[in-house]
Amino acid sequence: MASLSTLTNTQYYFLCLFIWVLSIFLLRSVFGKPTKKVHLPPSPPALPLIGHLHLLAGSSIYKSLHKLSLQHGPLFCLRLGPYRTMVVVSSASIATEVFKANDLAFSNRPALAIEDKALYAGAGFFNAPYGKYWRFMKKLSMTQLLGTAQIEHSRSIRREELVQFLCKLFDSAQRRELVDLGTELMRFTNNSTCKMAMSAKVSGDSSEAEQIRALVKESLQLGSKLYLGDVLGPFKRLSFWMYGKKAIDLTMRYDAILERLWKEHEESGKRDNEDLMDILIKVYKDEKAEFKMTRTHVKAFLLDLFIAGTSTSADIIQWTMSELINHPQMFKKLRDEIVSVVGTGTRLVEEMDVPNLPYLQAVVKETLRMYPAIAVTARECREDCKIKGYDISQNTMLAINLYSIMRDPKVWDNPNEFRPERFLVSNNSKVLHKHQNHENELTSHQSLIDFVPFGAGRRGCPGSTLAYTTINQTIAAIVQCFDWKVRDGGDHDHDQAPPKVDMEVENSGFGLTKAQSLVCLPIVHFNPFAANSM
Numbered sequence: 193m194a195s196l197s198t199l200t201n202t203q204y205y206f207l208c209l210f211i212w213v214l215s216i217f218l219l220r221s222v223f224g225k226p227t228k229k230v231h232l233p234p235s236p237p238a239l240p241l242i243g244h245l246h247l248l249a250g251s252s253i254y255k256s257l258h259k260l261s262l263q264h265g266p267l268f269c270l271r272l273g274p275y276r277t278m279v280v281v282s283s284a285s286i287a288t289e290v291f292k293a294n295d296l297a298f299s300n301r302p303a304l305a306i307e308d309k310a311l312y313a314g315a316g317f318f319n320a321p322y323g324k325y326w327r328f329m330k331k332l333s334m335t336q337l338l339g340t341a342q343i344e345h346s347r348s349i350r351r352e353e354l355v356q357f358l359c360k361l362f363d364s365a366q367r368r369e370l371v372d373l374g375t376e377l378m379r380f381t382n383n384s385t386c387k388m389a390m391s392a393k394v395s396g397d398s399s400e401a402e403q404i405r406a407l408v409k410e411s412l413q414l415g416s417k418l419y420l421g422d423v424l425g426p427f428k429r430l431s432f433w434m435y436g437k438k439a440i441d442l443t444m445r446y447d448a449i450l451e452r453l454w455k456e457h458e459e460s461g462k463r464d465n466e467d468l469m470d471i472l473i474k475v476y477k478d479e480k481a482e483f484k485m486t487r488t489h490v491k492a493f494l495l496d497l498f499i500a501g502t503s504t505s506a507d508i509i510q511w512t513m514s515e516l517i518n519h520p521q522m523f524k525k526l527r528d529e530i531v532s533v534v535g536t537g538t539r540l541v542e543e544m545d546v547p548n549l550p551y552l553q554a555v556v557k558e559t560l561r562m563y564p565a566i567a568v569t570a571r572e573c574r575e576d577c578k579i580k581g582y583d584i585s586q587n588t589m590l591a592i593n594l595y596s597i598m599r600d601p602k603v604w605d606n607p608n609e610f611r612p613e614r615f616l617v618s619n620n621s622k623v624l625h626k627h628q629n630h631e632n633e634l635t636s637h638q639s640l641i642d643f644v645p646f647g648a649g650r651r652g653c654p655g656s657t658l659a660y661t662t663i664n665q666t667i668a669a670i671v672q673c674f675d676w677k678v679r680d681g682g683d684h685d686h687d688q689a690p691p692k693v694d695m696e697v698e699n700s701g702f703g704l705t706k707a708q709s710l711v712c713l714p715i716v717h718f719n720p721f722a723a724n725s726m
């Protein structure tokens with residue numbers, strides 16, 4: 193008989209269905225029907241027991257929710273099985289009400305189905321309930337771990353890894369070899385994060401970074417199944433029965449790497465180049481710290497950083513390069529801008545050049561708008577509240593569709609068109625819009641929250657500055673150094689337009705991932721590592 197952990201998705205769905213049938217009758221017979229009358233947001237017709245779950249099957253969650261919002265409006269309500277209600281937000285004006293007036297009420301996240309048992313779930317920061325631990329870690333993240341000083345401090349690590357990445361591309365270019373840019377970018381962002389976080393080895397047979405890359409990939413796959421287990425309501429811990437062994441095995445492998453690195457950090461004593469693990473160990477040992485972190489808290493936080501920060505940045509760089517290859521005039525405009533700041537044939541573009549490259553920043557923002565790496569963010573309501581006059585009760589799950597908000601035609605002209613200029617004050621301007629959010633006035637004193645690739649409010653992404661830093665410089669360097677030719681089978685007629693990058697999106701998961709990795713040929717335009725160029 194197949195072990196429970198090897199159940200296919202279909203078998204898993206049927207098992208869930210069976211458990212609902214059983215549990216609904218048990219619970220209804222014990223507790224009866226709720227009596228309180230609430231004014232809920234509109235809702236599509238539901239099926240018995242499963243509610244609206246069938247409407248979410250077969251496609252990426254953001255796509256299914258976006259489609260439903262076109263029929264049912266920017267605020268609607270879905271029933272996920274008999275126990276869970278999910279309210280879906282799909283417009284900038286409602287998101288503004290959530291993130292501004294009700295930010296505190298929506299500052300919890302739904303808990304994972306196997307909480308406390310694996311993946312350090314109970315101790316993680318990403319899923320931590322709003323409370324003493326989350327507030328302590330948020331402050332630590334913003335002031336030390338992911339703050340500007342630490343980002344500055346780790347600049348040389350990012351540059352070293354970027355040079356390694358570019359050298360690989362120069363190598364392929366010399367051999368006229370196609371490069372799988374998607375895979376190489378994932379390796380690059382992972383290596384950078386591993387080194388910045390805990391000075392991990394990124395090359396050789398025992399590369400810790402390679403092991404972590406594999407673990408992060410497995411965690412992401414498992415994570416989406418564990419979130420599904422949430423619809424089992426009071427029985428959600430049963431999903432531990434199905435995926436618990438896998439999750440524990442994964443945690444143990446990750447734990448072994450971290451414990452080894454922790455020991456190395458303690459043995460090496462005080463170091464000049466403090467990484468995140470050094471800072472976390474210091475806080476862990478600090479008897480006077482506002483919150484007493486456990487060893488598990490430290491490890492869980494580092495795991496969160498890897499899961500939240502590596503594939504997201506790699507995906508955005510890959511989408512940006514795909515759009516630039518498909519829009520040669522934008523590629524040229526960006527390269528001209530870089531040359532105007534850095535000069536020709538002198539040096540590699542650096543992080544410090546980015547503030548002088550507004551078009552680069554606009555290109556990256558436009559990619560983040562069109563291809564959010566996390567397309568839907570989930571929150572949970574901490575207390576009864578109202579949105580647009582509708583009742584949202586405590587524990588209701590809130591799905592904020594960042595994709596829909598950033599494609600809202602009421603706010604964005606031609607939202608499906610890639611047009612970086614929209615982020616500049618005027619078409620040929622060299623000035624970016626001042627605020628992160630696109631400037632639209634809701635009232636004279638309340639601006640609309642409509643640019644949300646990193647979410648918003650207190651649970652917004654604490655890694656956005658690091659992400660912008662990595663993405664901007666990497667794109668600038670790739671454009672400065674290489675021209676790109678898309679794989680075309682070699683028989684391409686030179687009178688025709690060059691082949692385009694396939695922009696299809698993978699039909700699963702929480703974000704917009706490219707269905708096909710970007711495979712193309714780098715052609716050297718400028719090599720800053722050639723003699724006398726650095």
Ligand code: HEM
Pocket residue numbers: 317318319338496497498500501502504505508564565566569570594644645646647648649650651652653654655656658659
């Ligand atoms: C392009 C890159 C990235 C994107 C698009 C992105 C996007 C997001 C989004 C949408 C959220 C949820 C926000 C919300 O609920 O309002 C989030 C949360 C988070 N992100 Fe990022 N992120 C990126 C990079 C990073 C990096 C580099 C790190 C750290 C190294 C990071 C760490 C986190 C953490 C820890 C949270 C949880 C925050 C909390 O619950 O309080 N992210 N991110």
